[in-house]
Amino acid sequence: MLPAVGGFPPSDRPLFVAGYGELCRIDLSGKQALEICGGCGKLAAMLAETFPQAAVIGLDLYQAAGPEIDAMCKRLPGLSYVAGDAFDLSAYAAESFDLVWGQAALHHLAHAPDKLCREALRVLKPGGRLVFIFEPLGHNLLVAAVRAVHMARHELGDESNLYLSQFEGMSKGFAKCDVQVFNLLGYPMKALSDRFGGISRTVQRWDSGLFRRFPKLLRYGANCNVIFTK
Ligand SMILES: C[S@@+](CC[C@H](N)C(=O)[O-])C[C@H]1O[C@@H](n2cnc3c(N)ncnc32)[C@H](O)[C@@H]1O
Known part of the structure:
Protein backbone atom coordinates (compact mmCIF):
# COMPACT_ATOMS: atom_id res chain seq x y z
CA MET A 1 0.00 0.00 0.00
CA LEU A 2 1.31 3.52 -0.81
CA PRO A 3 2.24 5.24 2.48
CA ALA A 4 0.18 8.37 1.64
CA VAL A 5 -2.96 6.30 1.10
CA GLY A 6 -3.28 5.86 4.86
CA GLY A 7 -4.06 9.58 5.15
CA PHE A 8 -7.30 9.19 3.14
CA PRO A 9 -10.55 7.54 4.24
CA PRO A 10 -11.07 4.14 2.57
CA SER A 11 -13.64 5.61 0.18
CA ASP A 12 -11.03 7.99 -1.33
CA ARG A 13 -8.17 5.54 -1.72
CA PRO A 14 -9.03 4.17 -5.19
CA LEU A 15 -9.31 7.79 -6.41
CA PHE A 16 -5.87 8.65 -5.02
CA VAL A 17 -4.23 5.42 -6.17
CA ALA A 18 -5.54 5.92 -9.73
CA GLY A 19 -4.36 9.56 -9.67
CA TYR A 20 -0.93 8.72 -8.30
CA GLY A 21 -0.69 5.97 -10.90
CA GLU A 22 -1.13 8.66 -13.56
CA LEU A 23 1.72 10.71 -12.05
CA CYS A 24 3.95 7.62 -12.24
CA ARG A 25 2.74 6.47 -15.66
CA ILE A 26 6.04 7.37 -17.31
CA ASP A 27 9.49 7.02 -15.76
CA LEU A 28 10.38 10.57 -14.74
CA SER A 29 14.09 9.81 -14.24
CA GLY A 30 16.13 12.56 -15.88
CA LYS A 31 12.94 14.57 -16.47
CA GLN A 32 11.30 17.62 -14.85
CA ALA A 33 7.90 17.63 -13.13
CA LEU A 34 6.05 20.58 -11.61
CA GLU A 35 3.31 20.41 -8.99
CA ILE A 36 1.04 23.46 -8.93
CA CYS A 37 -1.00 24.31 -5.80
CA GLY A 38 1.20 21.83 -3.96
CA GLY A 39 0.29 23.01 -0.44
CA CYS A 40 2.81 21.73 2.08
CA GLY A 41 4.47 19.69 -0.63
CA LYS A 42 4.00 16.13 0.59
CA LEU A 43 2.94 14.78 -2.79
CA ALA A 44 5.90 16.40 -4.57
CA ALA A 45 8.15 14.74 -1.99
CA MET A 46 6.47 11.40 -2.62
CA LEU A 47 7.08 11.68 -6.36
CA ALA A 48 10.71 12.75 -5.79
CA GLU A 49 11.13 9.70 -3.60
CA THR A 50 9.67 7.43 -6.29
CA PHE A 51 11.91 9.00 -8.97
CA PRO A 52 15.14 10.10 -7.24
CA GLN A 53 16.69 10.97 -10.63
CA ALA A 54 13.87 13.41 -11.52
CA ALA A 55 13.77 17.15 -10.84
CA VAL A 56 10.49 17.71 -8.97
CA ILE A 57 9.36 21.25 -8.18
CA GLY A 58 6.50 21.96 -5.77
CA LEU A 59 4.86 25.36 -6.36
CA ASP A 60 2.23 27.07 -4.23
CA LEU A 61 1.21 30.66 -3.54
CA TYR A 62 2.89 30.03 -0.19
CA GLN A 63 6.30 28.40 -0.11
CA ALA A 64 6.23 25.05 1.69
CA ALA A 65 7.96 25.27 5.05
CA GLY A 66 8.50 23.21 8.15
CA PRO A 67 11.09 20.80 9.52
CA GLU A 68 9.52 17.77 7.82
CA ILE A 69 9.73 19.39 4.37
CA ASP A 70 13.25 20.76 5.01
CA ALA A 71 14.39 17.24 5.92
CA MET A 72 12.80 15.87 2.73
CA CYS A 73 14.64 18.44 0.60
CA LYS A 74 17.95 17.52 2.22
CA ARG A 75 17.32 13.81 1.65
CA LEU A 76 16.00 14.19 -1.92
CA PRO A 77 18.29 16.49 -3.93
CA GLY A 78 15.89 16.48 -6.91
CA LEU A 79 13.13 18.08 -4.84
CA SER A 80 12.60 21.83 -4.54
CA TYR A 81 9.83 24.19 -3.51
CA VAL A 82 9.03 27.64 -4.79
CA ALA A 83 6.44 30.26 -3.95
CA GLY A 84 4.58 31.21 -7.12
CA ASP A 85 1.35 31.55 -9.01
CA ALA A 86 0.08 28.64 -11.11
CA PHE A 87 -1.21 31.19 -13.63
CA ASP A 88 2.27 32.64 -14.19
CA LEU A 89 4.88 30.04 -15.10
CA SER A 90 7.10 32.59 -16.86
CA ALA A 91 10.03 31.48 -14.70
CA TYR A 92 10.09 28.23 -16.69
CA ALA A 93 11.29 27.72 -20.25
CA ALA A 94 8.96 26.54 -23.01
CA GLU A 95 8.72 22.75 -23.34
CA SER A 96 10.64 22.11 -20.12
CA PHE A 97 8.31 19.71 -18.25
CA ASP A 98 7.07 16.18 -18.93
CA LEU A 99 4.47 16.50 -16.20
CA VAL A 100 2.60 19.39 -14.60
CA TRP A 101 0.12 18.30 -11.99
CA GLY A 102 -2.06 19.40 -9.09
CA GLN A 103 -3.95 17.62 -6.34
CA ALA A 104 -7.18 19.28 -5.18
CA ALA A 105 -5.96 22.19 -7.30
CA LEU A 106 -8.15 22.69 -10.38
CA HIS A 107 -11.18 23.84 -8.39
CA HIS A 108 -8.97 26.73 -7.16
CA LEU A 109 -7.95 27.64 -10.71
CA ALA A 110 -11.08 27.01 -12.78
CA HIS A 111 -12.10 30.70 -12.83
CA ALA A 112 -9.41 31.30 -15.50
CA PRO A 113 -9.03 28.04 -17.44
CA ASP A 114 -7.70 29.69 -20.62
CA LYS A 115 -4.85 31.33 -18.75
CA LEU A 116 -4.07 28.12 -16.90
CA CYS A 117 -4.01 25.99 -20.07
CA ARG A 118 -1.99 28.55 -22.01
CA GLU A 119 0.75 28.45 -19.39
CA ALA A 120 0.65 24.66 -19.04
CA LEU A 121 0.74 24.13 -22.81
CA ARG A 122 3.72 26.45 -23.08
CA VAL A 123 5.86 24.73 -20.44
CA LEU A 124 4.90 21.14 -21.34
CA LYS A 125 6.94 19.15 -23.82
CA PRO A 126 5.04 17.59 -26.72
CA GLY A 127 3.40 14.47 -25.29
CA GLY A 128 3.73 15.91 -21.76
CA ARG A 129 0.72 15.78 -19.45
CA LEU A 130 -1.26 18.18 -17.29
CA VAL A 131 -2.83 16.01 -14.59
CA PHE A 132 -5.33 17.02 -11.92
CA ILE A 133 -6.10 14.46 -9.25
CA PHE A 134 -8.64 14.39 -6.45
CA GLU A 135 -11.03 17.00 -7.80
CA PRO A 136 -14.74 17.42 -6.92
CA LEU A 137 -17.43 17.28 -9.63
CA GLY A 138 -20.26 19.81 -9.38
CA HIS A 139 -22.87 17.69 -11.23
CA ASN A 140 -23.23 15.70 -8.02
CA LEU A 141 -25.79 17.75 -6.09
CA LEU A 142 -24.62 16.51 -2.71
CA VAL A 143 -21.05 17.60 -3.54
CA ALA A 144 -22.34 20.95 -4.80
CA ALA A 145 -24.35 21.49 -1.58
CA VAL A 146 -21.52 20.49 0.76
CA ARG A 147 -19.07 22.69 -1.13
CA ALA A 148 -21.48 25.65 -1.16
CA VAL A 149 -21.71 25.46 2.65
CA HIS A 150 -17.92 25.09 2.96
CA LYS A 176 -6.30 14.21 -25.54
CA CYS A 177 -8.31 14.52 -22.32
CA ASP A 178 -9.18 11.53 -20.11
CA VAL A 179 -11.45 11.76 -17.08
CA GLN A 180 -11.63 9.12 -14.35
CA VAL A 181 -14.75 9.32 -12.14
CA PHE A 182 -15.23 7.90 -8.63
CA ASN A 183 -17.70 7.90 -5.76
CA LEU A 184 -21.34 8.00 -6.78
CA LEU A 185 -23.06 6.47 -3.76
CA GLY A 186 -19.60 6.41 -2.18
CA TYR A 187 -19.40 10.14 -1.47
CA PRO A 188 -21.02 10.04 2.01
CA MET A 189 -18.69 7.12 2.86
CA LYS A 190 -15.93 9.73 3.26
CA ALA A 191 -17.17 10.04 6.81
CA LEU A 192 -16.27 6.39 7.53
CA SER A 193 -12.91 5.46 8.99
CA ASP A 194 -10.94 2.23 8.47
CA ARG A 195 -13.12 0.54 11.08
CA PHE A 196 -15.95 0.63 8.54
CA GLY A 197 -13.69 0.07 5.51
CA GLY A 198 -15.72 -3.01 4.54
CA ILE A 199 -18.83 -0.85 4.01
CA SER A 200 -16.83 1.63 1.89
CA ARG A 201 -15.43 -1.15 -0.27
CA THR A 202 -18.89 -2.68 -0.79
CA VAL A 203 -20.28 0.70 -1.88
CA GLN A 204 -17.27 1.15 -4.19
CA ARG A 205 -18.13 -2.15 -5.87
CA TRP A 206 -21.75 -0.95 -6.30
CA ASP A 207 -20.45 2.31 -7.81
CA SER A 208 -18.18 0.49 -10.29
CA GLY A 209 -21.09 -1.76 -11.29
CA LEU A 210 -23.45 1.20 -11.72
CA PHE A 211 -20.90 3.17 -13.77
CA ARG A 212 -20.29 0.14 -16.02
CA ARG A 213 -23.99 -0.58 -16.51
CA PHE A 214 -25.20 3.04 -16.78
CA PRO A 215 -22.30 5.16 -18.19
CA LYS A 216 -24.52 8.27 -18.09
CA LEU A 217 -24.17 8.15 -14.29
CA LEU A 218 -20.46 8.94 -14.63
CA ARG A 219 -21.23 12.67 -14.65
CA TYR A 220 -22.78 12.35 -11.17
CA GLY A 221 -19.68 10.90 -9.54
CA ALA A 222 -18.35 13.03 -6.68
CA ASN A 223 -14.68 13.04 -7.60
CA CYS A 224 -12.45 12.80 -10.62
CA ASN A 225 -8.93 12.75 -11.96
CA VAL A 226 -8.40 14.61 -15.25
CA ILE A 227 -5.49 13.96 -17.58
CA PHE A 228 -4.70 16.32 -20.47
CA THR A 229 -2.03 15.16 -22.92
CA LYS A 230 -0.27 17.73 -25.11
C1 LIG B 1 -6.97 22.42 -1.39
S1 LIG B 1 -5.31 22.98 -1.25
C2 LIG B 1 -4.46 21.58 -1.91
C3 LIG B 1 -3.08 21.47 -1.40
C4 LIG B 1 -2.33 20.18 -1.80
N1 LIG B 1 -2.27 20.03 -3.24
C5 LIG B 1 -2.97 18.99 -1.15
O1 LIG B 1 -3.57 18.18 -1.85
O2 LIG B 1 -2.87 18.87 0.08
C6 LIG B 1 -5.18 24.17 -2.54
C7 LIG B 1 -3.83 24.86 -2.60
O3 LIG B 1 -3.83 25.68 -3.77
C8 LIG B 1 -3.04 26.82 -3.52
N2 LIG B 1 -3.36 27.81 -4.56
C9 LIG B 1 -4.55 28.40 -4.81
N3 LIG B 1 -4.46 29.22 -5.88
C10 LIG B 1 -3.18 29.14 -6.33
C11 LIG B 1 -2.46 29.75 -7.39
N4 LIG B 1 -3.06 30.63 -8.23
N5 LIG B 1 -1.17 29.43 -7.57
C12 LIG B 1 -0.55 28.56 -6.75
N6 LIG B 1 -1.17 27.95 -5.70
C13 LIG B 1 -2.46 28.24 -5.49
C14 LIG B 1 -3.42 27.20 -2.10
O4 LIG B 1 -2.44 28.01 -1.50
C15 LIG B 1 -3.54 25.81 -1.44
O5 LIG B 1 -2.31 25.43 -0.85
Whole structure:
Protein backbone atom coordinates (compact mmCIF):
# COMPACT_ATOMS: atom_id res chain seq x y z
CA MET A 1 0.00 0.00 0.00
CA LEU A 2 1.31 3.52 -0.81
CA PRO A 3 2.24 5.24 2.48
CA ALA A 4 0.18 8.37 1.64
CA VAL A 5 -2.96 6.30 1.10
CA GLY A 6 -3.28 5.86 4.86
CA GLY A 7 -4.06 9.58 5.15
CA PHE A 8 -7.30 9.19 3.14
CA PRO A 9 -10.55 7.54 4.24
CA PRO A 10 -11.07 4.14 2.57
CA SER A 11 -13.64 5.61 0.18
CA ASP A 12 -11.03 7.99 -1.33
CA ARG A 13 -8.17 5.54 -1.72
CA PRO A 14 -9.03 4.17 -5.19
CA LEU A 15 -9.31 7.79 -6.41
CA PHE A 16 -5.87 8.65 -5.02
CA VAL A 17 -4.23 5.42 -6.17
CA ALA A 18 -5.54 5.92 -9.73
CA GLY A 19 -4.36 9.56 -9.67
CA TYR A 20 -0.93 8.72 -8.30
CA GLY A 21 -0.69 5.97 -10.90
CA GLU A 22 -1.13 8.66 -13.56
CA LEU A 23 1.72 10.71 -12.05
CA CYS A 24 3.95 7.62 -12.24
CA ARG A 25 2.74 6.47 -15.66
CA ILE A 26 6.04 7.37 -17.31
CA ASP A 27 9.49 7.02 -15.76
CA LEU A 28 10.38 10.57 -14.74
CA SER A 29 14.09 9.81 -14.24
CA GLY A 30 16.13 12.56 -15.88
CA LYS A 31 12.94 14.57 -16.47
CA GLN A 32 11.30 17.62 -14.85
CA ALA A 33 7.90 17.63 -13.13
CA LEU A 34 6.05 20.58 -11.61
CA GLU A 35 3.31 20.41 -8.99
CA ILE A 36 1.04 23.46 -8.93
CA CYS A 37 -1.00 24.31 -5.80
CA GLY A 38 1.20 21.83 -3.96
CA GLY A 39 0.29 23.01 -0.44
CA CYS A 40 2.81 21.73 2.08
CA GLY A 41 4.47 19.69 -0.63
CA LYS A 42 4.00 16.13 0.59
CA LEU A 43 2.94 14.78 -2.79
CA ALA A 44 5.90 16.40 -4.57
CA ALA A 45 8.15 14.74 -1.99
CA MET A 46 6.47 11.40 -2.62
CA LEU A 47 7.08 11.68 -6.36
CA ALA A 48 10.71 12.75 -5.79
CA GLU A 49 11.13 9.70 -3.60
CA THR A 50 9.67 7.43 -6.29
CA PHE A 51 11.91 9.00 -8.97
CA PRO A 52 15.14 10.10 -7.24
CA GLN A 53 16.69 10.97 -10.63
CA ALA A 54 13.87 13.41 -11.52
CA ALA A 55 13.77 17.15 -10.84
CA VAL A 56 10.49 17.71 -8.97
CA ILE A 57 9.36 21.25 -8.18
CA GLY A 58 6.50 21.96 -5.77
CA LEU A 59 4.86 25.36 -6.36
CA ASP A 60 2.23 27.07 -4.23
CA LEU A 61 1.21 30.66 -3.54
CA TYR A 62 2.89 30.03 -0.19
CA GLN A 63 6.30 28.40 -0.11
CA ALA A 64 6.23 25.05 1.69
CA ALA A 65 7.96 25.27 5.05
CA GLY A 66 8.50 23.21 8.15
CA PRO A 67 11.09 20.80 9.52
CA GLU A 68 9.52 17.77 7.82
CA ILE A 69 9.73 19.39 4.37
CA ASP A 70 13.25 20.76 5.01
CA ALA A 71 14.39 17.24 5.92
CA MET A 72 12.80 15.87 2.73
CA CYS A 73 14.64 18.44 0.60
CA LYS A 74 17.95 17.52 2.22
CA ARG A 75 17.32 13.81 1.65
CA LEU A 76 16.00 14.19 -1.92
CA PRO A 77 18.29 16.49 -3.93
CA GLY A 78 15.89 16.48 -6.91
CA LEU A 79 13.13 18.08 -4.84
CA SER A 80 12.60 21.83 -4.54
CA TYR A 81 9.83 24.19 -3.51
CA VAL A 82 9.03 27.64 -4.79
CA ALA A 83 6.44 30.26 -3.95
CA GLY A 84 4.58 31.21 -7.12
CA ASP A 85 1.35 31.55 -9.01
CA ALA A 86 0.08 28.64 -11.11
CA PHE A 87 -1.21 31.19 -13.63
CA ASP A 88 2.27 32.64 -14.19
CA LEU A 89 4.88 30.04 -15.10
CA SER A 90 7.10 32.59 -16.86
CA ALA A 91 10.03 31.48 -14.70
CA TYR A 92 10.09 28.23 -16.69
CA ALA A 93 11.29 27.72 -20.25
CA ALA A 94 8.96 26.54 -23.01
CA GLU A 95 8.72 22.75 -23.34
CA SER A 96 10.64 22.11 -20.12
CA PHE A 97 8.31 19.71 -18.25
CA ASP A 98 7.07 16.18 -18.93
CA LEU A 99 4.47 16.50 -16.20
CA VAL A 100 2.60 19.39 -14.60
CA TRP A 101 0.12 18.30 -11.99
CA GLY A 102 -2.06 19.40 -9.09
CA GLN A 103 -3.95 17.62 -6.34
CA ALA A 104 -7.18 19.28 -5.18
CA ALA A 105 -5.96 22.19 -7.30
CA LEU A 106 -8.15 22.69 -10.38
CA HIS A 107 -11.18 23.84 -8.39
CA HIS A 108 -8.97 26.73 -7.16
CA LEU A 109 -7.95 27.64 -10.71
CA ALA A 110 -11.08 27.01 -12.78
CA HIS A 111 -12.10 30.70 -12.83
CA ALA A 112 -9.41 31.30 -15.50
CA PRO A 113 -9.03 28.04 -17.44
CA ASP A 114 -7.70 29.69 -20.62
CA LYS A 115 -4.85 31.33 -18.75
CA LEU A 116 -4.07 28.12 -16.90
CA CYS A 117 -4.01 25.99 -20.07
CA ARG A 118 -1.99 28.55 -22.01
CA GLU A 119 0.75 28.45 -19.39
CA ALA A 120 0.65 24.66 -19.04
CA LEU A 121 0.74 24.13 -22.81
CA ARG A 122 3.72 26.45 -23.08
CA VAL A 123 5.86 24.73 -20.44
CA LEU A 124 4.90 21.14 -21.34
CA LYS A 125 6.94 19.15 -23.82
CA PRO A 126 5.04 17.59 -26.72
CA GLY A 127 3.40 14.47 -25.29
CA GLY A 128 3.73 15.91 -21.76
CA ARG A 129 0.72 15.78 -19.45
CA LEU A 130 -1.26 18.18 -17.29
CA VAL A 131 -2.83 16.01 -14.59
CA PHE A 132 -5.33 17.02 -11.92
CA ILE A 133 -6.10 14.46 -9.25
CA PHE A 134 -8.64 14.39 -6.45
CA GLU A 135 -11.03 17.00 -7.80
CA PRO A 136 -14.74 17.42 -6.92
CA LEU A 137 -17.43 17.28 -9.63
CA GLY A 138 -20.26 19.81 -9.38
CA HIS A 139 -22.87 17.69 -11.23
CA ASN A 140 -23.23 15.70 -8.02
CA LEU A 141 -25.79 17.75 -6.09
CA LEU A 142 -24.62 16.51 -2.71
CA VAL A 143 -21.05 17.60 -3.54
CA ALA A 144 -22.34 20.95 -4.80
CA ALA A 145 -24.35 21.49 -1.58
CA VAL A 146 -21.52 20.49 0.76
CA ARG A 147 -19.07 22.69 -1.13
CA ALA A 148 -21.48 25.65 -1.16
CA VAL A 149 -21.71 25.46 2.65
CA HIS A 150 -17.92 25.09 2.96
CA MET A 151 -17.29 28.08 0.65
CA ALA A 152 -19.83 30.26 2.42
CA ARG A 153 -18.59 29.39 5.91
CA HIS A 154 -14.96 30.06 5.07
CA GLU A 155 -15.63 32.88 2.57
CA LEU A 156 -13.57 31.11 -0.11
CA GLY A 157 -13.49 33.32 -3.16
CA ASP A 158 -11.22 31.31 -5.45
CA GLU A 159 -13.05 27.98 -5.47
CA SER A 160 -15.37 26.91 -8.28
CA ASN A 161 -17.43 23.82 -8.96
CA LEU A 162 -16.06 21.71 -11.79
CA TYR A 163 -18.16 20.38 -14.65
CA LEU A 164 -17.31 17.94 -17.44
CA SER A 165 -18.05 20.66 -20.02
CA GLN A 166 -15.19 22.71 -18.54
CA PHE A 167 -12.74 19.87 -19.14
CA GLU A 168 -13.97 19.71 -22.73
CA GLY A 169 -13.30 23.44 -23.11
CA MET A 170 -9.87 23.13 -21.51
CA SER A 171 -8.92 20.20 -23.73
CA LYS A 172 -9.00 22.32 -26.91
CA GLY A 173 -5.22 22.91 -27.13
CA PHE A 174 -4.39 19.37 -26.02
CA ALA A 175 -4.27 16.18 -28.09
CA LYS A 176 -6.30 14.21 -25.54
CA CYS A 177 -8.31 14.52 -22.32
CA ASP A 178 -9.18 11.53 -20.11
CA VAL A 179 -11.45 11.76 -17.08
CA GLN A 180 -11.63 9.12 -14.35
CA VAL A 181 -14.75 9.32 -12.14
CA PHE A 182 -15.23 7.90 -8.63
CA ASN A 183 -17.70 7.90 -5.76
CA LEU A 184 -21.34 8.00 -6.78
CA LEU A 185 -23.06 6.47 -3.76
CA GLY A 186 -19.60 6.41 -2.18
CA TYR A 187 -19.40 10.14 -1.47
CA PRO A 188 -21.02 10.04 2.01
CA MET A 189 -18.69 7.12 2.86
CA LYS A 190 -15.93 9.73 3.26
CA ALA A 191 -17.17 10.04 6.81
CA LEU A 192 -16.27 6.39 7.53
CA SER A 193 -12.91 5.46 8.99
CA ASP A 194 -10.94 2.23 8.47
CA ARG A 195 -13.12 0.54 11.08
CA PHE A 196 -15.95 0.63 8.54
CA GLY A 197 -13.69 0.07 5.51
CA GLY A 198 -15.72 -3.01 4.54
CA ILE A 199 -18.83 -0.85 4.01
CA SER A 200 -16.83 1.63 1.89
CA ARG A 201 -15.43 -1.15 -0.27
CA THR A 202 -18.89 -2.68 -0.79
CA VAL A 203 -20.28 0.70 -1.88
CA GLN A 204 -17.27 1.15 -4.19
CA ARG A 205 -18.13 -2.15 -5.87
CA TRP A 206 -21.75 -0.95 -6.30
CA ASP A 207 -20.45 2.31 -7.81
CA SER A 208 -18.18 0.49 -10.29
CA GLY A 209 -21.09 -1.76 -11.29
CA LEU A 210 -23.45 1.20 -11.72
CA PHE A 211 -20.90 3.17 -13.77
CA ARG A 212 -20.29 0.14 -16.02
CA ARG A 213 -23.99 -0.58 -16.51
CA PHE A 214 -25.20 3.04 -16.78
CA PRO A 215 -22.30 5.16 -18.19
CA LYS A 216 -24.52 8.27 -18.09
CA LEU A 217 -24.17 8.15 -14.29
CA LEU A 218 -20.46 8.94 -14.63
CA ARG A 219 -21.23 12.67 -14.65
CA TYR A 220 -22.78 12.35 -11.17
CA GLY A 221 -19.68 10.90 -9.54
CA ALA A 222 -18.35 13.03 -6.68
CA ASN A 223 -14.68 13.04 -7.60
CA CYS A 224 -12.45 12.80 -10.62
CA ASN A 225 -8.93 12.75 -11.96
CA VAL A 226 -8.40 14.61 -15.25
CA ILE A 227 -5.49 13.96 -17.58
CA PHE A 228 -4.70 16.32 -20.47
CA THR A 229 -2.03 15.16 -22.92
CA LYS A 230 -0.27 17.73 -25.11
C1 LIG B 1 -6.97 22.42 -1.39
S1 LIG B 1 -5.31 22.98 -1.25
C2 LIG B 1 -4.46 21.58 -1.91
C3 LIG B 1 -3.08 21.47 -1.40
C4 LIG B 1 -2.33 20.18 -1.80
N1 LIG B 1 -2.27 20.03 -3.24
C5 LIG B 1 -2.97 18.99 -1.15
O1 LIG B 1 -3.57 18.18 -1.85
O2 LIG B 1 -2.87 18.87 0.08
C6 LIG B 1 -5.18 24.17 -2.54
C7 LIG B 1 -3.83 24.86 -2.60
O3 LIG B 1 -3.83 25.68 -3.77
C8 LIG B 1 -3.04 26.82 -3.52
N2 LIG B 1 -3.36 27.81 -4.56
C9 LIG B 1 -4.55 28.40 -4.81
N3 LIG B 1 -4.46 29.22 -5.88
C10 LIG B 1 -3.18 29.14 -6.33
C11 LIG B 1 -2.46 29.75 -7.39
N4 LIG B 1 -3.06 30.63 -8.23
N5 LIG B 1 -1.17 29.43 -7.57
C12 LIG B 1 -0.55 28.56 -6.75
N6 LIG B 1 -1.17 27.95 -5.70
C13 LIG B 1 -2.46 28.24 -5.49
C14 LIG B 1 -3.42 27.20 -2.10
O4 LIG B 1 -2.44 28.01 -1.50
C15 LIG B 1 -3.54 25.81 -1.44
O5 LIG B 1 -2.31 25.43 -0.85
